[in-house]
Amino acid sequence: MNKKIAFFGDSWVAGCEANEVDGSDAPEYAFPSYFENSMNYGVSSTGVPHLIDQFKTAVDKEQIDIAVFCLSETGRFLYI
Numbered sequence: 001m002n003k004k005i006a007f008f009g010d011s012w013v014a015g016c017e018a019n020e021v022d023g024s025d026a027p028e029y030a031f032p033s034y035f036e037n038s039m040n041y042g043v044s045s046t047g048v049p050h051l052i053d054q055f056k057t058a059v060d061k062e063q064i065d066i067a068v069f070c071l072s073e074t075g076r077f078l079y080i
Helices: 048-061
Strands: 005-008 038-040 066-069
Touching (some): 048 066
């Protein structure tokens, strides 16, 4: 049985600047893409508080078996 793995985080999870053509985010090159049945919820320029919002949104709409939180610098915040 394949479990659905959801990754949450900021730049590294989102594949920040991994697109060599224009420097944009390229999640298809980020490490979560190497896991079968993975879902990438990484968002560049966010912080730890944003992970909670992303997790709640994902849990409300997807069945997630495993959640992986890639914590960023503790002082990094996204203000909404």
